[in-house]
Amino acid sequence: MYCWGKLGLIQNWPKISNTKQDTGVRWRVAIPQSPGSCSGLPNPVKGTECTFSCQAGQFLEMSAQECTPCAAGSFSLGSGVRFDQWDSLPAGFSSVASSGDSSTHVADNLSCNSSAWLPQGTYLESSRDECTVSLIYAVHLKKQGSVSFEYQYPDRNLLFQFFIQNDQCQEMDQTADTKWLKLTSHGEWASHTVNLKSGTNILYWRTGGVVMGSKVVKPVFLKNIQIEGVAYTSECFPCKPGTFSRVPGSSACEACPRDTFSGHGASSCTPCNTTTHYAAEGSSKCKTRLPCSKKDYFQLHTACDHEGKTQVVYKWMEPKICLDDVPGAVSLPPGGEREPCPPCNPGFYNNDTATCSPCPSGTYSDGMKPCAKCPAGTEPTPGYEFKWWNVLPPNMKSTCFNVGNSKCDLMNGWETAGEYVQSGAGASDNDYLLLNIRIPGFKLPTSMSGQSSSEYGRITFEFETQCTADCELYFMMDINRKSTTVVESWSKTQNRRTYSHVMNQNASVSYTWAFQRTNQPSEVTPTCSPTPPPGQTPASLVDQGLKDLGPVGVLMNGPSFTSKGTKYYHLFNISLCGGQLAECKDNVTDLSLYESQGGKPEGSTSVKAFICQSTIIPASGRGFHTSLSSQSITLADAFIGATVERTLGDITARPDLFPEASNKVPDVNFYYRSSEATSSCAAGRRVVVQLRCNPNKSAKGEISVPSLCPAGTCDGCTFNFLWQSSSACPVCSANDYHQIEGACKGGQQEVVSVWSEPRVCVGGVGLPQKRTIPCESVEMWVQLGGGLGALTALLLVSLTCYFWKKNKRLEYKYSRLVMSANKECELPGADSCAMMEGDTEGEMEDEVLYSKPSLIGKLKALASKVLCLCWVEN
Secondary structure (H helix, E strand, C coil), X not given: CCCCCCCCCEECCCCEEEEECCCCEEXXXXXXXXXXXXXXXXXXXXXXXXXXXXXXXXXXXXXXXXXEECCCCEECCCCEEEEXXXXXXXXXXXXXXXXXXXXXXXXXXXXHCCCCCEECECCEECCCCCCEXXXXXXXXXXXXXXXEEEEECCCCCEEEEEEEECCXXXXXXXXHHHHECCCXXXXXXXXXXXXXXXXXXXXXXXXXXXXXCCCCCCCCEEEEEEEECCCCCCCXXXXXXXXXXXXXXXXXXXXXXXXXXXXXXXXXXXXXXXXCEECCCCECCCEECEECCHHHEEEEECCCCCCCEXXXXXXXXXXXXXXXXXXXXCCCCCCCCCEECCXXXXXXXXXXXXXXXXXXXXXXXCCCCCCEECCCCCCCCCCXXXXXXXXXXXXXXXXXXXXXXXXXXXXCCEEECECCEEECCCCCCCCEEEEXXXXXXXXXXXXXXXXXXXXXXXEEEEEEECCCCCEEEXXXXXXXXXCEEEEEEEECCEEEEEEEEEECCCCCEEEEEEEEECCCCCCCCCCCCCECCCCCCHHHHCCHHHHHHCCCEEEEEEEXXXXXXXXXXXXXXXXXXXXXXXXXXXXXCCCHHHHHCCCCCCCCEEEEECEEEEEEXXXXXXXXXXXEEEEEEEEECEEEEXXXXXXXXXXXXXXXXXXXXCCCCCCEEEEEECCCCCCCCCCCXXXXXXXXXXXXXXXXXXXXXXXCCCCCECCCCEEEEEEEEHHHCCECCHHXXXXXXXXXXXXXXXXXEEECCCCCCECCXXXXXXXXXXXXXXXXXXXXXXXXXXXXXXXXXXHHHXXXXXXXXXXHHHHHHHHHHHHHCCCCCCCCCCCCCCCCHHHHHHHCCCCCCCHHHHHHHXXXXXXXXXXXXX
């Protein structure tokens, strides 16, 4: 069994332990390594007082209970502890994982058991999943102290915070700046320090992912945790690689000088072979010297000599780490010809020396004449005016900054070029080339001091940018050395222009120009020129009013849910022609805590492309105060073309994913691709946007994704969108409507114009107004037709009468012939024609009246004819 006695706090050791009694004194007591009898153990030994602590460079030797100097190659903080080696999780540290969403079931939490902070030698690595993982360390301070650490936090999809609790599990008061860690970039190790109160402090480093699908996020790295204010340290810490401590009793390790290196726990540094290798300060190994290139030297103008001459010269960057005498190396260019120095800037003068000096107070100069007093009734206007750039003015400096690029720190960011100052070459892309000027304060002229004005000063400069790749120029301001803010920025190539900024307070201010080139070439903004089918022009398919769609279309699709129940949406931004690129923001760390401090959210980044996507987590999704936007990715950064054809290059549209379109106006397909390959898309992502005419939609239209692929893609590589808009319809013309004439009323009739159905045009010509025209009784062709008809009817009547009379005559002759045959039962002579000689046809008409025979008469006549015929035959 353990021998506790009347003890307070016990710190376990293999054989002994220091304990704190109620008397305020530590005792050294023996504790069995395994449960058993307490017999035969040494007696307790009185140790130091609880308020005792060793000085820096010493540690408390437990057996002697005395402060002892650390050995060479190690150090101690005295009243502090430091953790910079992470081969395993040190004693006192614990890693606890849980699901961050309180709405999930208990069973879901079991999937977080494998999530933890992992030791990786010189640093700790956080978990990469959606689980909330806390690194916890409890420390008891005897006096006020602090905790500091270094970290890398490159991915917004992983939330990272640091907070402190007391022994009652109550969170200490912290501002948002100390609780929510800021992002880092380019492999930067940022440092973070928080003050601690005396007593128990429980430290939490907590990460929680916002992971959608199978996406893998970049973890948080943590190293060099240092805590000040503990009672004592019982051991010394070895120096980390790249540092050393030469003498015993060191409180810190020194960085190895340039061109030397050291390993773990070194008491000295080892020189490199400078003929072939080099090492920066604080290196753990030597690096190979490479052949010199154009980025290893820079140009500058020499100061004016006694003859007033200057020249351009070139110098290697110091220290020189390249080799200029090996194959493939460039040589240092020769200097330029000596030329006259430019004049002094206004407000300066040259007193026959090689430098320009400022004019004394109360005088002025244009830079070419000696300083002179102002005429009576006038006063000099204080200010700086730099027109000539032979050397940088005394209150200006030029630097280069890029975290992780030591070569950049040794360069001048800007170079003088006579009539202007220009940005340097830079050692690599993403270097920030800085030009800074310091203004101690502002002084208005006496004539303006009594006027009520908010303008205390003004800075005006002229600039232009010439970029073959993407670039950015920032104009920044720092007032009273508190914080630097970006006043204005310009991207890509800019024509020469002038910019002014008004200073509205009298304070010390520092102005900085920062120029940065990126390693991503800029895409040429395409023009929207859809390829029409035969017989149609682009204007008939997509009118120039396509701009009515707006620069960027937005689609919020969802909601969807993660495996742990977190709700999220997909946000797509689409720019058809790239006049204004689509932007997807990523502000996963911009919580309302920043706004509660009255400040603007910081750390927000975004991507710009033709089509981009981000993930939106609503405020209720994980208990945040505001919604989060994360995982911004570029779906397409290159425009391939626009056509009504279903295939362009190796990209094929799939109209079967959307409802059928009208055959009258075909869809115009816009094709895009991304230049960046992914693990699942070796050829990069591809996007097809089908622009469809729909007069029932607004000008900006409506964007949708296929119902079969609610995330916009069915395979993860090709994204399909349907954009229906009235702006995609042809322009209306006179061929798109027809006229309808109303009935004639009171000699008037109405003419109304109506659109041909279905209507598939917009804009253009409008329908003519309803109009009234007089009725015409008979048209000319109707009159002509009526006359011809009347003439034809008259002719028909005349012919009818003529043939009727002719028929009567023939019938009369036939009757006479029949009568004559009945009397004599013989036929008349052929020459008599059944008429008596001397009789005329007219007389017969006057004398003979025709009467219609009766039925009996007809039968008798028929019988007579038969008899007569028989007789004739006989």
